[in-house]
Amino acid sequence: MAFAEARAVCPTLRAAPADVHEDERLLKALADWCDRYTPLVALDPPRGLLLDVSGCGALFGGEESLVEGLVEALGSHGFACRVAVADAAGPARALAWFTQGGVAPAGSSRDLVARLPVVALGLDEAQRTALLRAGLKTIGATAARGRGELAARFGAKMVATLDRTLGHDDPPVSPLRPAPRLMVERRFAEPIATVEAALAALAALADALCGRLEAAGLGLMGAEAAFFRADGRVTRVALGVGAPSRDPRLLLRLFRERLDALADPLDPGFGYDLLRLSAQTAEPLVETVRSFDEGAAARAELAELVDRLAARHGRARVVGIRAVDAHRPERQARFEPAQTGGFSEAAQAFERDDGPPRRPLRLFPAPEPIEVVAEAPDGPPARFVWRRASHSVLRAEGPERIALEWWRPGGAKPTRDYFRVEDEAGARFWIFRDGLFGREIEHPRWFLHGLFA
Template identity: 35%
Template structure:
């Protein structure tokens, strides 16, 4: 069955990638899905995951550093490796290419391989060459000459222009005087200028490989001479070792993983997280100790590892000279311990969002996803206690265009002594449904001195329902 991956296009879904069976039928990338399905009714279409493909290619690029120390992702479907001085470790260039192809096949990946003196030449030969190619410096121009000009990856417009000029191959482009072409392409950017790209491929100008550094792993391990059952006595040494590594790099841990490796070949792990970056061994030890319940050591384990899965910058700083405690750090430590004991969904922290409606201002989030110590600026004109949802009150007597003179809430009648308002809040048209009524808020003081925050939903004659309704929103301290 032919299979293709689809992604969104300007005029509907288009083909993103094709299987071998689909390619054999002549289906190519960029074709419209509806057109292809009309010709091939048995075509199977799946949605493409371009971000996932890029992440996989980044992982494969780092995995490819088994052959050389400099590798980088090349576009959406390639990897460039600078193997200068490394091929002799595998028995020569031909043996290295065979090993690369074999190991990619073992991973279930099909690879087109090429080796050339320059980065651009290797890219073009891998994509447009015939099979596995090894090109020497002396044969560089001869190897590149039969390739189409599209191998330069110059873009559709420049490619179309060269085709109209009769320059269909790189060999034909090399034969044209450079002065004439430079006047035509001097305004193009270097990334799509065919002459600049050709010079890089032929080694006339530098084209260095800017490979990212390897991701650093923060890991502490303890190897035991004989199997043990209880990991608790060894946690302190693990926490101390890991925190020393983090302190040297001025980093703090946000997520940790403790793993025990049993003698029967199995392993068990426990994860903990922190509300803010930390490298306090005592604090991390308390979090880990609470996660050991229920872990199965089997017949014993002889290896423990503690890894910082996620870190954040945490500068070295001196504690207060007067011995004063850091309140923000204490709150973060408390959140960590409660979350480790009760679970991440049980401990929440208030997040504040922009909204006109009072009940939408506060939003609960897991405490570990919030930076402890950041509090909102409270509006003194609002009550400290809000009712969610607001409770409807029964109006016994209302002043025209004013608050109710008498109302009943929770089976108790109240007489309004003083009031302030109204404060009108219109519906949020970008969120509320059509027909939502506006609100008029009042601060009222009743006979016993208590102050309430009430509002009238709607006004007479607004065309959005019947009579207005009254609600109790909050209570002032």
């Protein structure tokens, strides 16, 4: 009704401007809160939520008890709601919006939905008016007509909506968060009010989760701990590991590191009534015989150190070097999160023999231009000037010829001839001539790319 008519009926009625973004934020917060009933929660904007509670009723004493508890809990937070449970998502949505809700007996969803008016299909105004003019006032009367007839007059989209509402077509729920691979949780009759008690419960959950991982032959790669407060607030703490693991002590230690590093410390408030530990990602893990190799032990200790640093400072802040298959030396390594295993691979990109290394381990951010005097146009340098300092070359090795990638944007690049040179002070440099003399360029330029330690 118009606002003036509503004010005449209820003089104390107050009006406030609508805020779509705040409504969306509130709906997502309610979805987080409903995560205590099932991990499969999807948004049904603008004012609905869709929960896949298949198999969850037994945890609450049956689906009727689950619905009663949900309505009562939301009511205690100031929300009025209607909840309907049906065999499929479409019938549940229609029953929640256009009936008093409740649990539909198994197999009765279609009959209940068939009695509803066509407005329950959620069609636009033009299609609703067309259905009513055709004498189709209920969903059942509409469904009784041939699908070809309906599609010809109202379009295939309307027929698809009708099938979803009746439950003939039940697409999978797209939850707000991906469903965990494995999950364990613990509910408390009375909320626990201390962080220490929550960590003790988390330790028990870690033992249970690792036991389930072992039974499935899996190892944990990413985990999330969710702390559900009695007032509805949910705190989620996620972490990852570099190698598949099912060690509960390591998992608990990493969570402690992560919790200690939180900018907003864990606050029990009125207490936690539910704790959940989920394996977000897992990979097959086969137990192997423990090696007495000192190198294997050192690698295991390094991997654990990386996991602890990543848990405390964040995965993106603990990086390593990974070798890349590229022609240009400056592109043959890149920084990646150390938990991917890249921290131990950089050395493989540099070939070594019994003599000195062929390439420096560290390069300049960009090659620096130098002035060179060479005995021959295509020979090694005899003297060069770098950063206004002159260096006389006593020894030179090379060239190492590198042809750059012609397929990259910008066309073909000049060939590089790299030399390892040593000056009179014993300092060793890695320099290159950019372009082949007489074939690619008339006057090649020289650059210094790195220093040997």
